Amino acid sequence: MDFERELERHKDAVYRQMLRVCGNVEDAEDVLVEAIVKGLRRADTLDDPTAFRSWLTTIGKRVCYRLQRQRKAEHTTSLEALQAAGVPMPAGNLMTGEDALEMDEMHDCVMHAFDALPASFKDVYWMREIEGRSTEETAKRLGLSVANVKTRLHRARVLIRRALDATVGLVNP
Numbered sequence: 001m002d003f004e005r006e007l008e009r010h011k012d013a014v015y016r017q018m019l020r021v022c023g024n025v026e027d028a029e030d031v032l033v034e035a036i037v038k039g040l041r042r043a044d045t046l047d048d049p050t051a052f053r054s055w056l057t058t059i060g061k062r063v064c065y066r067l068q069r070q071r072k073a074e075h076t077t078s079l080e081a082l083q084a085a086g087v088p089m090p091a092g093n094l095m096t097g098e099d100a101l102e103m104d105e106m107h108d109c110v111m112h113a114f115d116a117l118p119a120s121f122k123d124v125y126w127m128r129e130i131e132g133r134s135t136e137e138t139a140k141r142l143g144l145s146v147a148n149v150k151t152r153l154h155r156a157r158v159l160i161r162r163a164l165d166a167t168v169g170l171v172n173p
Contacts, residue, residue: 001043001046001049001052003039003040003043006049006052006053007036007039007052007056009052009053010052010053010056011032011036013053013057014032014035014053014056014057014060015028015029015032017057017060017061018031018032018035018057018060018061018064020123020141020142021060021061021064021065021123022064022067022068023141027064027067028064030067031060031063031064031067032060034060034063035056035059035060035063036056038059038063039055039056039059042059054119058119061119061122061123062115065126068126068130068131072130109163109164109167110160110164112163112167113159113160113163113164113167114126114160116159116163117156117159117160120152121152121153121155121156121159122156123142124138124142124144124149124152124153124156125152125153125156125157125160127141127142128149128153129153129157135149135150135153
């Protein structure tokens with residue numbers, strides 16, 4: 001496979017996808033560059049050159065989702081900062097190290113379930129559940145009907161719920 005030739009053919013379409021997923025030009029450009037670098041490093045893992053566009057788009061979406069998660073985490077105020085600012089903390093209701101470990105494990109399980117979603121469900125789920133966008137805004141940004149967004153969101157929730165149930169041993173996968 002000629003990576004450069006395939007990239008030249010598909011980079012504009014992948015960029016448009018990144019623009020939709022990231023929501024702004026600056027992030028879309030940064031994500032595209034990082035996706036290209038990651039793609040170049042892993043070009044040998046692509047078995048079917050006809051899948052180049054979707055393969056690179058998937059890499060880009062993952063980079064964008066990671067960027068959005070990092071930004072969200074940066075905006076989260078730490079417990080120590082709140083205490084230093086004199087914000088009163090409820091007695092006896094603080095998380096222990098074990099609780100924090102369980103929360104990390106649950107986060108990993110949810111992200112694994114999210115990563116396993118079909119691509120058509122990921123954008124809808126991310127925008128509605130993670131970003132908190134309205135159904136109408138999600139539909140408009142993704143170029144879908146409101147009914148389609150609702151259907152995809154419902155199906156995504158069912159798949160994530162099944163994956164989480166299987167992870168904690170409530171049902172067989």
